[in-house]
Amino acid sequence: MGRGDLTNAEWVRLEPHLPSCGLRGGRWSDHRQVVNGILFRVRTGIPWRDLPERYGSWKTVYERHRLWSADGTWDRILRAIQVDTDLAGRFDWSMVGVDSTTCRAHQHAAGARKTTPRSPEGRTTPRNHRPDEGLGRSRGGLTCKIHLAGEGGCRPLALLVTPGQSGDAPPFTEVLDRIRVARPGGGHPRTRPDHVSGDKAYSSRRNRSHLRRRQIRHTIPEPKDQRANRKRRGSKGGRPTGFDRDLCKRRNEVERTINRLKHHRAVATRNDKRAYVLHGAITTAAIRLWLRE
Template sequence: MAGRGELTDAAWERIEPLLPRVDGRGRPWRDQRQVVNGVLWRLRTGAPWRDLPERYGPWQTVYERFARWEADGTWAKLLEHVQGAMTRWAGWSGPSLSTPRSTAPISTPPVPAKGGHARGGDELEDPGRSQTRQALGRSRGGLTTKVHLAVDGRGLPLSIVLTPDNVNDATAFGQVLDGIRVPRVGTGRPRRTPTRVLGDKAYSSRAIRHLLRRRGIAVTIPERRDQTANRRRRGRLGGRPPAFDADVYRERNVVERCFARLKQFRAIATRFDKLADRYRAGVVLASLILWLRETSP
């Protein structure tokens, strides 16, 4: 019987075949499920790796497995597999917004960063040069990280991008949109184009609207006040106001609800990892858990 926060039997059956196999050389690997549950315990509690309970095995083993699977893309592959298993994903093949499941709401909240939970070798080399590379930016609250997230209409993560907090949200929009890649079961290209994109005023720019128009994606993003005032000041030269449907925009709340669910994992709500790749791997794993919970029979 699975403990609190651990993988259920149904969830384990779905991901176990996709985990790396032991090649038979060297020492035998510790039980895979035990290790994954150990990673989930740390993700849920936000505790230092050294405080991992003994029932999950040596903390060094659990951490090294977590880091290895981040480096070889195992966590990302698991998430893509579970996303692709949703063969009846309504809306992606339709030309209209008949169902919100094809929308891609986007949002970007800052996450405070705390140091001290990484293993040896994870320390930042030179704070002056490497903070940007590690997605750390200084704001009023200190060093923080922005998590740019695109979700589907049910609030399940599709794309994850990290930037320092002092980076403008709109500059990461292209990366977030390009990160939407849901494999199909069988043959065929991955699903990469939602029917509509919903975003807040931080993503209101001509470049973003032109990008979505070129890709044939409907857009629901409110115009900022300064943009509205500037357009009216220019008169006819300012052009028409962008189309905006307030009723459709209400569906953007699913991305905020997704962040609320992700922040139930304390290691996501507060960044303890000094390396951006480690922190992002935690967000990917937490997203995988959300997908498994949603799609469990």
């Protein structure tokens, strides 16, 4: 077993959730060897062609990662491991934090398909990356943004990749809607945490209304400009937002979750052209965090 490879205890938890056959009914080559190769690349961020020989053909490792990223296999594995953890009583629903982090895109990740919009006068504007590729320009150049919901144990629950110049508040509801932990006994999956925390970037009337409709308590500080505008409007501005400083201190849990994810260099720096392959790499890193509990 090489450094960073799956331990026997981690493999016992992961193996039951892996696909048993390929696209045409044939059997896969050794799952453990290939998964260790994928984890090695996600942890180190090296080019796929530079994978050590002990993991077999680099193309086999890459193609399996790309396929499982495209068909949602990594997402299903993550949800299955979350179910196992919830069943064992090691799931912290008391506080779910939402936050985002920006990842600089390597020059090799800038080759995804672009669009060339035209103005009403027929003039072409500079080529922009497709929004669904999660790549955009901000002050740091080409970047992408990872929006994340993490539970109290500093483990990722749900994630979303958007272009780097996008704001934090608009994807807030979509990230929360991606939380789905099935119940082993049947019934609807659990999608509603006990409490949600976020920083000032998530303070908006839309987000607070969404949380109230779902009857989710929340701790989100109100910026000074929003507070002043609410007071200026008087009774039409609505009631003051509730805020608990002690609960707000737990916001560090989601920040620590992001730090643990970005220990994986393929997450800290985007090297993949396609957004779904990057999403698969982040999900793979999240699975490793759940296996290491």
